[in-house]
Amino acid sequence: MSVIHKDVIIAGGGLAGLTLARQLKQTKPELDILVVERNQFPVPEKTAKVGESTVEIGSRYLTYTLGLREHFSERHLRKHGLRCFFGTPQSDFAQQDELGVSELFGIPTYQIDRGAIENYLHTSVSADGVEVLDGVTTKHLDVSGELKQLTVTNGAREQRFSSRWLIDAAGRQALIKNQLGLQQDSGHKGNALWFRIDKQVKLDDWSSDADWRARIKQAGTRWLSTNHLMGPGYWIWVIPLDNGATSFGMVMDDQALAAGDFSCFEATFAWLQQHHPQCAASIEGARILDYVVINDYSHGCQQMFSDLGWGVTGESGVFADPFYSPGSDFIAFNNTFISELVGDSFSGHDIRLKSRVFESMNQSFFASTLSLYNGEYGGFGDRRMMSLKLVWDYAYYWGVLSLLFFRNAVTDVTLMRSLNPNLREAQALNERVQGEFRQRAKQRIVLPAQGLFMNQFEVPCLKQFSRVLEDDSLDVSHSLANNVALLQRLAAHTIDMLGANPSQQISDDECAVLGDYRRSVLA
Structure with a gap:
């Protein structure tokens, strides 16, 4: 042949x-x-x-x-950010705590x-x-x-x-x-199931509360977010597709997986009726297009390029x-x-x-x-931890990893070597903050819902990281150094608010970094 x-x-x-x-x-x-x-x-x-x-x-x-x-x-579809809902479900979905943005940052992302x-x-x-x-x-x-x-x-x-x-x-x-x-074990254990329905689900319809609807500057667009229903050890996604279908998925650590039966759609639907009734009600009567379960999905690789x-x-x-x-x-x-x-x-x-x-x-x-x-999955139902985690994770992602990719730095070996001291400092900060999140996640806390809105669009440091990322004319070395300095300040305030007795006084620096976000986080 x-x-x-x-x-x-x-x-x-x-x-x-x-x-x-x-x-x-x-x-x-x-x-x-x-x-x-x-x-x-x-x-x-x-x-x-x-x-x-x-x-x-x-x-x-x-x-x-x-x-x-x-x-x-x-x-x-243009994605309207990542949005999370916390607390034991109430008769009115507006009573759950909400973490997300009132309006979009400048860089477009998509539901594909x-x-x-x-x-x-x-x-x-x-x-x-x-x-x-x-x-x-x-x-x-x-x-x-x-x-x-x-x-x-x-x-x-x-x-x-x-x-x-x-x-x-x-x-x-x-x-x-x-x-x-x-083959290489990643060290992270997680399990997932997902299904699509032939129906457009709009999360904006889950409550008629006028104040809740008015939180979003562009009315009626909450459904365009990657919406997450959060719980201890798990999260559920609700993602719209351009063709009129909606994607649902549930991702769990081993403890959450062992607490329920998710072997088939019918069992999962019964679980949703008990734990997330608004979600179940939005699915009821729709045609189920598929149902897939995968256990222990995370994996590494010893070498990727030769x-x-x-x-x-x-x-x-x-x-x-x-x-x-x-x-x-x-x-x-x-x-x-x-x-x-x-x-x-x-x-x-x-x-x-x-x-x-x-x-x-x-x-x-x-x-x-x-x-x-x-x-950290044990803390996914913890409104305080996650409201801090998402701000930190966005800041590190936009301020370091995204900056390198947007400026085409990752293939410039000489440039990357010159950036190494700041990159090591950023990595050390991330390891320290993630360690604090892991300690709190062990408690698997679920705080009583208060109908709070943690609006990430009002966080000054996130606006700053986004502005730097959007401006392709800015020098990558100078931008990275400034971003790491801001990450140092954010790390200190994040660790303080994660503690059992956070500072009662809001410092001028904390106000400059987080603004009024602190009040909603600690409410």
Whole structure:
């Protein structure tokens, strides 16, 4: 059987693989690229895959780096932030405590339909000259030699390919990871279930209270948030899709999972009727499109990139947790590193140093992301902890990780070395604050609901981090130093408010960093 040669083979034609193909074509248009995918295009919308929300890095990558802004404005909903609700459910949903924004910060994020974007990317990269071979199963791959080998089958038909570069974007099949024994326990344990219904659920309809509705500057848009119903050891998402469907999911630590029966939709629905009746009422009577359960979803990977001509991207490599929706962020970082390595190698450059630096940065990013979850799920129903946690996590994410990506710093090895002292300081601050969150999370506190609104849009430090991120003209070194100094101040106030006896007097600095947010947090 003849072997067909390609420059680059991407195993997996989902979001990670197709965006990588597009980015590689932008980097080096002359590359002969093959994408192999087990599903057939077009994939179904509404139920193609879970993962319908993006945050700032992923949104920047998709709309700006890949140039998909027009597609997103036409086919995907603008996300109205992340919103959390706390407390034992009351007869009126407005009586629960609410954490979110009254209006949007400047950087757009989206609720995306994975089927819609993958179909669009398939058409787009095919038009750019990428060969997409769909409806095939990977029978064999080998990344040990100078030329990588891949064999796929479609029924009785078998095809063999070779390439200088082979990238695994095949999701949890983890083709390269399994072949090379790169599996790694992340240390974080979590379980998830999700389902879609063929009905548009608007959370704004869950209460008719005029004051509650008036909290949001743009009336009737609460449903466009990634809405979360919070409890000790778990959270439930309610995410709208552009096609009129709604995605629901529940994510739990082992203790919360053991406390209920979630083996089928009917059992989960009965649990929702007891614990979140407004949510259950919004689902009742709708057609259930799918139901999926996955246990122990988090996983790491010992190595993601090699100067020997292979790489791993998306869930084939690492997955931390769905809270904050970081999946597209990992795709953005992984694909950007891989594109740089592939482009340099075909230009004749020595990529040994870059591959090691990129590997170290990627592992550091993953570790920082894991720290947001590991040991903290017990506090997810704790309104005080989470109102502080979300401000801190946003601040660290916008002030450090997003800044590096937005300024294209992550592929500049010399620049990253110069930033290292401030990056180490930021990492140490994050480790300290997350440690305080973990200590409080052990108590699994649920505070009585008071109908409070913790409005993150009024937090001065978040506005400052967002302004810096939006202004591409600002120098990254100067901006990072200023951001880390602000993080130091925020860390001190966060730790104080987490304590059993927080300071009674609000200092001038605390007012400058948090404004009136402190009063609602400590109410």
